[in-house]
Amino acid sequence: MRTMNLAGMIDHTFLKPEATEKDIVNLCHEAKQHKFATVCINPAYICTAAKLLHGSGVGVATVIGFPLGATMTEIKVQEIFAAKAHGAREVDIVINIGWAKSGNWEAVAKDITRAVEAAHCCGVTIKVIIETSLLTEEEKQKAAEIVKASGADYIKTSTGFAGGGATVEDVRNLKAWVGQSVKVKASGGIRSRETALQMVEAGADRLGTSSGVQIITV
Template sequence: MADYTYQDVAKMIDHSLLNPTLSVADLEAGIELAIAYDVASVCIMPYHMKRCTEMLAGSTVKPSTTIGFPHGGNTTAIKRAEAEQAVADGCQELDMVVNISKVLSSDWDYVQADIAAVIEVAHAAGRKVKVIFENCYLNDDQKIKLCEICTALGAEWVKTSTGYGTGGATHDDLKLMRKHAGDDVQVKAAGGVRDLDALLAVREIGVTRCGASRTAEMLGEARKRLGLPAIDVTATNSSGY
């Protein structure tokens, strides 16, 4: 017998709609798919955030978007403005990218202030923040330092990747982040979790969220294994996670 319910796995998934080639029709179909499968959130391109919020109204799926995505090199003032716009458009969870260049330069005061600016805007509005490290470019010491900074600032999640770097979530990184982030900080995997067994494997590590584009396949398999009826949703989605 499975040691999870459908809701356990569905509410791990942030359905990703971030590929820049997705049309408006693709985005709308992706939102409908996310509602049908009752995932945790839809993470959508910022310009479509307001419409996403409208479409998700009345569902248990949260609207989310990105800040400083995907390279993290925006000025802090721009990241703050992006966060303010996202909040105004109804965003509940903000996935921000750290300034990777500053991390690699060990300018930790800048990195902390940059993350803090977004968290300040989000928390003032009662919203949550996921901080994206882009681990494929970092060493373990840098990842640990970021976990410590995010813990001190009260980020709700630390997140492995954008899905657009040279690599995604690895089990070693997820274990490292779970070990060094505070007890109140959750871990999100992004990039490379492409089927139900992979999702269940990272769940065992302690991951609570996963960025996914293969949502229908993963949750369709979960429903099959749990003996639940299939969900019939026709949607085009190729987000790039």
């Protein structure tokens, strides 16, 4: 089991709309103390986090088109460039879920591919959120195939805002569908060490959670 550096697999996350600057300062302090992979925050706090984490080895991740995925592709692309300029190292972008549910997979693919191209153009790691709780099994597999074809770095289960989060079954399936070329990020509802380890065992390479300190200190 890949548990040697669980902290290094965690995106220490605080995406609530009421997040204050003090919350972000505390988040960054915890991330440095426990050596998490990144902090994952809303875009308005990228500069704050980047300054606090400079030289610490902890990255800054932010969200794009979040949490609905319904933003125009051009706006998502500009968000990615702005996030990089402000100090983000990684971006987590939501697919256009409505297009997926409509069966308009060509539009979904174009949206994701343009975002991936933008991220890689400026040296940013990109994770694509497919929002598993809103998709059927067939839709999840189709989304996974598109993410793999796009060249994205990660496929991510959930935003945590759609009434459902990561499941072991979804992580296992996503890993099977994307293979070794794309990593898997499990996110949403991961609040215990037991759950975190189950996700890793199922194939997760990164964990998105607001309970990182609790998970690694029990």
